[in-house]
Amino acid sequence: MNLLRGAVTIVYPMQLPPHDTIRMEFTNTEDLSGTQASKEVIEPSKAQFWFAGRQMLMGKLMSDYLGHNDKTKVVVKLNQLGDGPPARExxxxxxxxxxxxxxxxxxxxxxxxxxxxxxxxxxxx
Known part of the structure; x- marks a missing residue:
């Protein structure tokens, strides 16, 4: 998040207006109640990651699954805990x-x- 804040500061040195969704996200004041986006929010404690059809366990590093190759592109899916593996694309x-x-x-x-x-x-x- 700090990298994104820095990038936004470079692009908008005079800062974003208070009603901008990006600024509200950075200050954690965005109100999603009553929107479709509120249904897509997953609490961190109820989230699970999936990679290559396998659930990634909390506390393990990506290197435990992939090794130490810095050039590998990885697509990780996020869904609710207990939902099972996400559908294949x-x-x-x-x-x-x-x-x-x-x-x-x-x-x-x-x-x-x-x-x-x-x-x-x-x-x-």
């Missing part, structure tokens, strides 16, 4: 999947048309 996005399926269908139709041409040519029509 799709390997490809939905628009990409639709594009791939459309391309496969187009290729299949081309092959059908080509096969029909060969059959007509072979029958002597």
């Amino acid at each position: 799709a390997v490809i996005s939905d628009p990409m999947r639709q594009q791939m399926m459309a391309e496969a269908f187009r290729r299949q139709e081309e092959l059908k048309a080509h096969l029909l041409e060969l059959l007509e040519w072979g029958s002597g029509k």
